[in-house]
Amino acid sequence: MVRIMMGKIHLPWKGSKIKEKGMKTLFFLSAISAIIVIFSIIFFLFRDAYPIFQKKGIVDFLIGMRWYPTGQPPLYGAFPLIVDTLLVTLGAMLIAIPLSIGSAIFISEIATPRIKAIIKPAIELLAGIPSVVFGFFGLIVLTTWLQITFDVPTGESWLAGSILLGVMAIPTITSVAEDAISAVPREYKEGSLAIGATRWQTISKIVVPSAMSGITAAIILGIGRAIGETMAVMMVCGNPTYGLIPNPITNVFAPIKTLTATLGIEMGEVATGSDHYSALFGLALILLIITLIVNILATIILGRLKERQRSGSKKQPIISFELGRKIKLSFYLFIGIIIVIILLMAVGIFPTVGILALIAVIYYAMKKISIKIKQKIAFSMISLTIIIVIIFLGIILAYIVTNGVGALSWEFIATGPSNLGRSGGIFPAIIGTLYLVAGAIAISLPLGVGAAIFLHEYTREGIVTKIIRAGADLLNGTPSIVFGLFGFAFFVLYLKFGFSLLAGQITLAFMILPTIIRTTEEALKSVPQSLREGSYALGATKWQTIRKVVLPPAAPGILTGAILGIGRAAGETAPILFTAVVFSDFIPSSVLQPVNALPYHLFTLATSIPGSKQNQAGTALVLLLLVIGIYLIAILLRNRFRKKMKW
Amino acid sequence: MILVIQINQQKEKRQLGMLVISLAVIIILGTSLFSGCVQQQGQQGESIVLIGRDSTSGTREFFWTFVMGKANFSASLLEKNSNGAVQQTVSQTPGAIGYVGLGYVDSTVKALKINNITANVQNVLAGTYPISRDLYMFTKGNATGATKEFILYIQSTEGQAIVTQEGYVPLQNTSHYNTSGKTLSGTLTVSGSTTVLPITDKAATAFKVLYPDLTVTVTGGGSGAGISAVSQGTADIGMSSRDLQSSEQGKGLVKHVIAKDGIAIIVNPQNTYVTGLTLAQLKSIYLGEITNWKDLSK
Amino acid sequence: MTSNDKLIRTENLNLWYGEKQALYDITLGIIPNKITALIGPSGCGKSTLIRCFNRMNDVIDKCKITGKIFFHEHDIYEPDADAVEVRKKIGMVFQKPNPFPKTIYENVAYGSRVQGITNKSSLDDVVEKSLKNAALWDEVKDRLHESAMGLSGGQQQRLCIARSLSIEPEVILMDEPCSALDPIATAKIEDLMTGLKKKYTVIIVTHNMQQAARVSDYTAYMYLGKMIEFGETDQIFENPKEELTENYITGRFG
């Protein structure tokens, strides 16, 4: 009797155990996919870059002053490209950092709830504008404006690139910085206000310093995004032929050529297997290493921040008072000297003295004026930043809408292009984008959700999760053009997929994988532990608990992540540039055929087909509507989901 | 009574005044800083802006060999990744000069005479216009089936009519294409040079009318991309505006000449300084020895 | 007692958080240099009321106030009044110790710094004096430039008291200052309060009946946003006039 009972209990239990193991293995496999991908990327870049390093030497490659792969003899000097990449990023940050931090302060500390409810999503939408649309706007409007306004020979310049990149980095920096500022405990603020500090004093002396590490991480993430950006930079920076360091180095109107732009321009035409081909992979490797370093820094800082929040504020290390003051002083001194040197180089002695005098006058005036007026000034400056950001956004959207709306018609949506896209529609590009995105999400969603489930449900925090998360973070920071090169080397050439839908789908899937992992993890985190415990208490297995109890409430969060991934995949150009897209009116009937896609269609029209203005703007508008629509859904979904998640 | 937090009206006004003053100071400071950074000031369109193709383009290679005598371009040459982009930039930039296939010349740019010869099809055909070259299609091994028919079609009188219509220079002594009852199906993929692209695109449209069951995909990407695609078998035909390079030889590619192309030297329509250049002047310009249009108009 | 004896006086104070009314017609007078305790069940509006005295509710977006609060017979909510000035005169200590993530020294010097004092020696004086007044000096004088986060909870709370003393307010509001502390730390803070009474007027919110009975001179009992009874502490605890007060004090509810 007892035996039978035991048998009865034992059998299904054993069965479920096997199933449990199976599920766990499956999740583990999807979890390590991120690591496999990042290592494959590094491996393939290195494999294809190796010949050039061997032939020319890594040092010569890095410090060579000329990039002229088709010259005689060919020259492979990446130095000017690296310098230009850093310069354009620096310029972008000079624009983006004040605007973003001002906006972040405005949103979290100054805006009334109603204004906040409008502005926050508006800035998040800015993140949804595809980079090729920025490039299109930059090419047609910004460069021309710069050329006429400043009376320079050409507007395609460092400045144009920095402005675009700056605007593009604003949403990233703003949202991370805003999170950091909002996370400053309310007690700090109240403590400061309660002893008679003004709101501005509270913000500048307590809130912002407390959020400093989060803000730093935000800036570093923004830098990472700017360094890796391809399409916009490629379209507006001019790309001087050998790579050119501006002369003098402060000449913001000099055309420049970044690493990403070089890859974007030359990769498509290079003879496979040649030295030039290998050199381009060398550039990609440099680019990847730079962005990896930047992202690792950001990850470390953010990680520390999280740890501090978790372990309470007790162990917070503070540099000793005197040392801190010395560091601060020498930092200001350093910055001051650099600014003076730049001024001297840029404008000469007299204006420099004038400017310094002016600064001194302002400084003393600021000391004299009352605390309350200081607050007024500070708040107006901050409001000004947000106004500038909104104006940027408004100009871009207004330009695209007013110019594109004329092209919109049923025919434009539903027919193929004719006369190289000058007339006719964009139907194949729309279908191609849908195919690419559908494939990408079909691949990345199971992998990403599986990985997140493994990370959050099946393992304790430890070395394994750390490594997997690091993999996902690195993948997240990898520039999209590097995915493109990897896709080309691995899928197109090595696996012999050719330029194909499949190659594009997998490449895009890898690109959005980290987004899906992260948002899924967040969704899982928001499911209270008590629900799981309740389920276990009823005798459910782990997988049953996950499937029946954890996943249903997490579904909206996962869906949000998927939608964000879709939006990103739909707007990206660089990853599909060398793996999947062709400029054609062709609708593929198998995954091994190439496709057209909206961003690529726009890119080609804007850069290669003269006389297609109307259809350029039309394509930009459709792409914008598509991507922003997708983002909007994600934002709305997230907001609803947040409200509902108050358990 | 509902109480609101408010500051004294008078105080408010004073503060607003301060605000306006401080904003003005900041704006003045900003603009003076900024204008200090503006170095290259000059008369609109006076300095020459060099526009060229990227280093893997067939057009650029030809220009570099033929015009430059393989001497290095000036470092200030701005690279564009297609003929259309060069044309577009020149049309937007007052001081620009660029080189494109004849087919890309339209009313938004001005083509310069070279050695006093106008850039047009007749002059290329007559052999008087100095900068011209052949355009190619490459196949892996000898062309067969649909590939062969398509190339024959382009080389025929009908195909060459498209060549002429697109502004390129047709082959001489062509014969009519006839389908003679052949049927073709499946897909034909053509990719490569953006110079050849407009011809192929039109030809493909006409060709599909002859063979309704056949799908023809035509894509750009550049000569190098086309050649590597056809040697890897991902395309049936590679379009190219240059001959094979050493790294591309020995892969069994067969060359088909399908048209000739003149390279037009274009400037912005607002350019009043020149209407023509000699080959030597053109070379000096692209070497960076002549940097101002004024130096040429004397 | 005339109204002039009162340092802080509210008149028909009503307060809403959005649609929800949290205070109803509160009329109350605080006598200077005494300790006044606010007691009442959770959610009855004690914190809300005490936060009205130094206009901390300004920070809350949806908060709307009608009625008057006089401080030295000036209405602190009139349009001309400046919340920052009010807070300089009426300091506050919170339920959870909330030192800034700065050094001990900087925490105490903060109030002076925001008023534009940069002179090092006067800052040093302020820090020393305030810490002594808060009975913390001896414990921290050797580690002034270490993080305030490294102090114990009780020390942190005394640091917060020192911080609010540093700008020499007239009134100190304390919202359950001991609720996060152990009995020993609580005793220290209670001693401190009794000492502070000589120079300052103290208003304290507490859930601890014994504490209210021990330290306060006056006690106000609130219930559901209304002021039920206000009087001398002895009278409230020994001989409450209202039944609600009696029920609460004898522990029949709350």
Ligand SMILES: Nc1ncnc2c1ncn2[C@@H]1O[C@H](COP(=O)(O)OP(=O)(O)OP(=O)(O)O)[C@@H](O)[C@H]1O
């Ligand atoms: N910021 C706010 N927004 C909306 N309602 C609030 C807010 N703060 C407090 N309330 C509400 O106002 C009422 C009074 O709250 P208050 O914090 O003053 O109570 P309390 O007496 O201090 O309670 P406790 O003893 O628990 O601290 C409560 O019903 C509370 O829910």
Ligand SMILES: [Mg+2]
């Ligand atoms: Mg309370």
